[in-house]
Amino acid sequence: MNRDIERYLNRATKGLAGKKRSEVKEELRAHIQEKLLGYQVAGLNQSDAISKTLSDLGQARTLNHAMLLTYRKTPFLALSIGFILLSFGLFTLINRSHTQSLAVTNIFPSSLCLENTPRSNLLECHPGLDLWVHSDDLKRVLESQGVTFNMKSQTKDWEIPFPDQKKTLKDWRTLNIAEASTSEGYLSFWSIIKDLSFDHTVTITDFYPLSFDIDGIRLELDLPESGLDFIKPIVGESVNAMFSSASKQSDLSHARQIVDVAEDGMYASVSGLNFHPALLDIAASQNRTVSILFSGHKSETLLKLENAIKAGRLDYQILSPEQYSLHQ
Amino acid sequence: MSDNSLLRGNLDLILLSILEDSPKYGLEIISEANLRTDGYFSFKEGSLYPALHRLEKAKLVKAEFAPSDSGGPRRRYYYLTEAGKKQLTQKRAEFETFNSKVRALWGM
Numbered sequence: 001m002n003r004d005i006e007r008y009l010n011r012a013t014k015g016l017a018g019k020k021r022s023e024v025k026e027e028l029r030a031h032i033q034e035k036l037l038g039y040q041v042a043g044l045n046q047s048d049a050i051s052k053t054l055s056d057l058g059q060a061r062t063l064n065h066a067m068l069l070t071y072r073k074t075p076f077l078a079l080s081i082g083f084i085l086l087s088f089g090l091f092t093l094i095n096r097s098h099t100q101s102l103a104v105t106n107i108f109p110s111s112l113c114l115e116n117t118p119r120s121n122l123l124e125c126h127p128g129l130d131l132w133v134h135s136d137d138l139k140r141v142l143e144s145q146g147v148t149f150n151m152k153s154q155t156k157d158w159e160i161p162f163p164d165q166k167k168t169l170k171d172w173r174t175l176n177i178a179e180a181s182t183s184e185g186y187l188s189f190w191s192i193i194k195d196l197s198f199d200h201t202v203t204i205t206d207f208y209p210l211s212f213d214i215d216g217i218r219l220e221l222d223l224p225e226s227g228l229d230f231i232k233p234i235v236g237e238s239v240n241a242m243f244s245s246a247s248k249q250s251d252l253s254h255a256r257q258i259v260d261v262a263e264d265g266m267y268a269s270v271s272g273l274n275f276h277p278a279l280l281d282i283a284a285s286q287n288r289t290v291s292i293l294f295s296g297h298k299s300e301t302l303l304k305l306e307n308a309i310k311a312g313r314l315d316y317q318i319l320s321p322e323q324y325s326l327h328q
Numbered sequence: 329m330s331d332n333s334l335l336r337g338n339l340d341l342i343l344l345s346i347l348e349d350s351p352k353y354g355l356e357i358i359s360e361a362n363l364r365t366d367g368y369f370s371f372k373e374g375s376l377y378p379a380l381h382r383l384e385k386a387k388l389v390k391a392e393f394a395p396s397d398s399g400g401p402r403r404r405y406y407y408l409t410e411a412g413k414k415q416l417t418q419k420r421a422e423f424e425t426f427n428s429k430v431r432a433l434w435g436m
Contacts (some may be wrong), residue, residue, distance in 0.1 A: 012374075012401030024391070027404040028377065034400060066378030070385055199436050 002050055005032055011060035015068050024067065032057070101222040102141050104133050104189055133189045145217055189221075337390075339379050341423060342369060344408060344416040347389060354380065380406055388412035406435035 009028055013021045032053050039049035059062065211220040346360050348351065354376055361369040383389045389412050393402040408416065 023393075023404070024381070026402065027354065030396070030401040030403050031373070031377075034355055034398075037400070056373050058372055063378065064376040066375065067381065070378055113332070124356075181377045 002046075004050055004054065005029070008032075008054050008057070012057075012063045013067065015062050016071055020071060028057070042178045100141050100144050101138050101220045102133055103222045133187055133192075135187060138187065142217065143220065147217060331348055338382065338423070341416070341419040343379060343383060344388065344419065347406055347408050347412070348416060351392075351405040353405050357406070363406040385411070388410075388415050 009025045009032075012028060013024045016024060033051040033058060036046075036049050039052050040046065044052060211218060213219075342361065343357065346357050346364075352360060354373075356369045357380075358373060358376060361371055380389065380391070384391050386407070388411055389406045390409050391404050391406045394405050398401050
């Protein structure tokens, strides 16, 4: 079907749970096809018929907003973005009856970012790309659920021993926690989620408010704006992590579910090491435009990406950090 | 064309009424509303589907995909549930009461 129509359908159904989204898409697609045919029979060419049909339906954003109002209380499609390591066993929650929300910001909370240091070119400097959480808030929310949270101020190592005492964030494999934190005590929330997903089952349980379940620990985010705008980076990062570790077809199906959450404005950050070209294949198969932000850092994976682009398999756009910021 | 606020305020009553006789799909509902009221009820197409889904979530209607009789893609047909029929009866009574009281105010 026409790309404008698919884009409309993606936007109109953005944020709905997987099955419901498919249903609404099919219903709207049938509506569009019938109207389209009517206009064509009446003498309009295809392009004009599509424009008129979509115009009759009204703005996709308005339709989407009304749909989300109807279904916002429905638990969102749970997306498993981690791998279950049974050796960790089941965590026991001491107190999960009361969940406090976690304040986050998408503005890098440090003036250091803007100084002429190696960090100044990093993606974290740009609003909208990451979510930052203050350690004090994280500590409060975790402790309210019976999870100990310690910070070693000397080394900037952070420890969050989960109830079974077998896992601490200090053991992160891919992230130097000191680099992810600022002198003001903030941590990159996406980095926390991404890294935890290697050893824990991390589930997006809801978008209203955006909420995560990490092996029974609930993190409910108090976002400055709509959660949907902030889901994009985590989608990209999660899929990358998933593909990097995927060894079975079933792992890839999870990745496809995650991609389904994002609409055509899906973003994937390319920091050079963890981008998987298969993400683009899936996005392209669903007629999605993938906007790619990259820091200019050349890497093997980025070269693979460029090759995929040159092969003409993708409809895409690459945004510089400045363009990305404007796009937001 | 009707006053939009009047249409919005009575949307449930209108939709339930249109579905009273037989199951219908979205475009058919729009066309039926136009036809029965000589174009007085002119739905914005994009607002129809959220309204139908809201009624479905409230269990006042049910919906099922069925093949199109014209050979096109499957359509999603809506039909009233028992709760929907009760709701329609109640809303009709409320509307008639309201209507008669307004007329009484006007001395009619």
